[in-house]
Amino acid sequence: MSPLLQVRQLNRRFGGLQAVKNVCFDVRRHQIKAVIGPNGAGKTTLFNLIAGSLPADEGEVLFDGRSISNWPAHRVAGAGIARTFQNIKLFGNLTVLENVMVGCHIRARAGMLAGMFRAPHTRAEEARIRTRACELLDLLGIADLADRPAGALAFGQQRAVEFARALGLDPSLLLLDEPAAGLNIHETAQLGEIIRKIRALQITILLVEHDMSLVMDISDEIVVLSFGEKIAEGRPAEIQRHPDVIRVYLGDDHA
């Protein structure tokens, strides 16, 4: 079987800055893969290129063998790629349950006219989405927050809601942009458990992360970026010994 995600010779420039340069790698099905690198290495840009939030200058992204290069973000999401954001982007004006129900958007059909006239077929659909959203809140252990306004939650809780919302898309690939950012040691440990739980649902995970203990703990494979270029790729143990990786993180003296 072909890899779920194939990134081919991806390039993106911002003016004179080459943020992502000829990056290539594959993500195999049901694996947890991490992208690491020092600040400014181009990790978030790479994510935005895959998710369709930014158009690529050159290169190609294949998802399930099909090119999704330069698709708009909503179409990428519709194809089965869900994401979370580095600076959590919940819908603060909606409740936690409604946030997750928005996550289920593509799993329903009712349009604007059906909504205005309360078309009979929308009722069963609404009930199904609501049930699904409740299940996801249960899975993440935040069912008690369902009716709280999402904007009023603690940071760690918001992160969990964002996970539930992303799972609402029923994705085959989940992109996590620095999921441990802003979490304490205890919450980070819980996060590792959640990510494993999600993988158990047959969902492939690609994450960008700074927390090395988390990355080494949960990843099957790691890609290392530096100044927009891939400098290493391999299993955690290989990456820890890789001389180029040690050089970019610790400086020349240690290599």
Next chain:
Amino acid sequence: MRGRYTPLLILLGLVVGIQLATAVTGTAYFLTQLTMTAYYTLVVVGLCILMGYAGQISLGHAGFFAIGGYTSAYLTTLNLASGTHPSAVALLMRCGLIVPGHNLYGAELARLHPGVAFLAAVALTAGIAVIIVIPVLRLKGHYLAMATLGFGLIVYRVVLGTAGLGAADGLSDVPAFTLGAGITVTGGAGFRVVNYYVAWCLVSLGALLVLNLMQSRAGRALAAIHGNEAAAQAMGIDTAAYKLRLFVFSAILAAAAGALLTHYTGGIGPSEAGVMKSVRYVAIVAVGGMANLWGTIVASAILNFLSLRGYFGIYDDAVFGGILVFMMLFAPQGLMARETFAGLIAWVRRKGGE
């Protein structure tokens, strides 16, 4: 339904109560301005969800109102009896799409059925709304406000400068629009009470559709777009398509209100297309509070009624301009918003404590 429709029932109760009060006190002449107020309120309901739920400002809603009104007026006052295709006219007359009649001097008339004109007016407005909004939806911020402002100015200059649309005089002698079952949209004194109820029922219907929409999948999507557009896209929501549809719905409400008010008053003039009318609609939404449907309806009912009764005199436009400035400076959440009351109470306490 957990009280979802309670405000709607209160509105209908108020509508009935006010009519009864005018009947008892012998002030039934107020109903004329209250009916006109209802049609302007319909415009504002559409603008309220556009501004409050989709975060888009339109300074061109008077333009949509005018296109609806002028299209209806033009099509229903056009005399087809002396046209070059008498056989086609006769055929359409048999189908009921063209209505025969006589003018004041007894000359023969053949005019388009107001229902056909109404549908044409709404369809034309919807088409124009699509053409305006597609290019600006890709842009963010105030571009839609600027584009709709330009559009409103164009509509105003076109109706003012087109002889076929009556230029500065506008169109008059617009016939009555019979909806059936003894219900006729016209300014005749015998139809005053009926028209009052027709107009406010339409406002209630508009409010009902908006309420239902907000509780649906599409309503959540709109709220999500308003909350965080990038995140909404990441959920698979085609944000541009949703904004387009909401904008068109809003324009259709304005066009329907314009067409019906034109049948009610029997005519329409260029002032209805003026930019100050658009500013007035935005000011009313600002007073009621963005995304506050009921606040907006109350604000519209009070301000439009006072304006139509002439209480603001020659300062009419200035009052609405002033209201908009005042609201933006002191109560951007709207006069009826919780935040505004909290701010007011805090201010009173501070002053009291000094």
